[in-house]
Amino acid sequence: MQSFENVVQAAERTDFSGAVRVDRAGHTELALARGFADRSHGTPNTIETQFATASLTKGFTALVVASLVDSGVLDLHTTARSILGDDLPLIADDVTVEHLLAHRSGIGDYLDEEALGDITDYVMPVPVHLLATTEQYRAVLGGHQTVFPAGSRFAYNNAGYVVLALVAERASGTEFHDLVRTRVCEPAGMVDTEFIRSDELTGRAARGYLAVSGLRTNVLHLPVRGSGDGGAYSTLADLSAFWEALFAGRIVPSAWVDEMVRPRSEWPQEDRRYGMGFHLHATNDAVFLEGSDAGVSVASLHQPSTSTTYTVVSNWSNGAWPIVSILNEQLGI
Template structure:
């Protein structure tokens, strides 16, 4: 396998000829850095370059933090995966099936109505036409968008990607611990991993080295400041760097966040999403010929794109984060093909 700095550089260079990327890429093989590079601008007006140390928004890529938080609470005996939502959320949800469990929420099989149903709408910005994005500052702020709507199917009936389910998981973390969700994650995940560049930063209070998200509209562009919630939470919106992503994966795989048994549960293919793709707890899993090909998390919002992969058999980690809404998945696909030419 010709997996070197040069081959990865050529791969991305060729991709940039047709679809210029704006973001950062970091690749490790067997715990050694193989490639790191920034592309485009973190701030176009000031022409500040993106680097591997630039902080980017994660969108849904940070659902894995929510899953780890829940697994920690199960590991500590405070809840179980079979606990009913109604018993551990502290919020009345009369329209929801009382049989919904935490396992259902973690695996997108609960049937709760999604506040952003990607099967019927594709533009996340549409959500904020009547609700200002700056008013969304905690998990509870999302409840009016879905808590009184009817169930879409019976719990456990099927896989259907669901943001509302992870909002509810965040509310469970708050109810069980008495902490704000973001505080819990920053203390029990980011600090444990040494992720000093990561956080749930408000978009109107971004720290240094943070990329602005850009929405390109032909010859013009605008930032995404009015297009996503002002602060992230359990379903998405944390900020991190490609280096902090590497720290997170290493800590998770080396059982610094969860015991081996609960780490295995997180990475178990609990439910099938498509022919080759499964979902664990907060993580996507690709299987080929009955074996695990890779674990990955991904996210996409207006002005945000990311894809972070771990190939366990070869001990390769590849992290792509960007401040536009395209490119990371295409680079990830090219890396897949480079790693396994016959994929």
């Protein structure tokens, strides 16, 4: 069993607030929690704390859609327009489910991260309490012009995954959060993963903080309840269970997993590739999900060839990344 003393030291040196877990060949080699879930009351983070996951949630959305395609409710070539009707008219008529899954849709993004500057500077364009259901997100999805023709290139797009959630919800007749629960969480045994309102956090959920110290939280920066592009809360144990279930074919059939982790785009600016809903290492078989938002930073990775899984999740905006870098170096990923 490998020592991870350097990770422990880095957590102390950087005032890490969050939790870390490393599993290899079915054995947990590191489980660490540090900092506070609630700084005001001195409530510590634990390895059982529920953390917000930001864009890591996109992997769940992609699997909901893949499950619906596998069930015959949708098809990869289903156009968003055929489901949306007259809603969101600026989305081009030829944009398909597959384009949206692979970030190749070209639709305008309501949350263009490259144009918004520091992650803690921006706020939502409507009051955050008005973004609690997927249908309510139509208020921020509309009014954004097409950026490029569908399928012509890759561009990471938050709006595309909310549109996917809306398409999945309307096509199935089931509310999106329930689709994640029944089609992803339950098959994977993820008992502590859910979309929690930021104004109704449970006793086990960590508040998200905008800086390494201080009491200011992210409650005014994010939708009150997440949707297809981010916002689920989860735990170390659940995310470990997620990867095991995914590659065992318990969420969607293994053939679908292979299709989702097949490289569809190069992403040289980020030194990686992208499939459908999943980030892919530039040169090896590692598959990962990550999220970065005001008060949230998380990365969860699985490498099939070495049976290695790790999750680093932090409840402040930049907390996870120093630990992720050390783990990638030590594990040779």
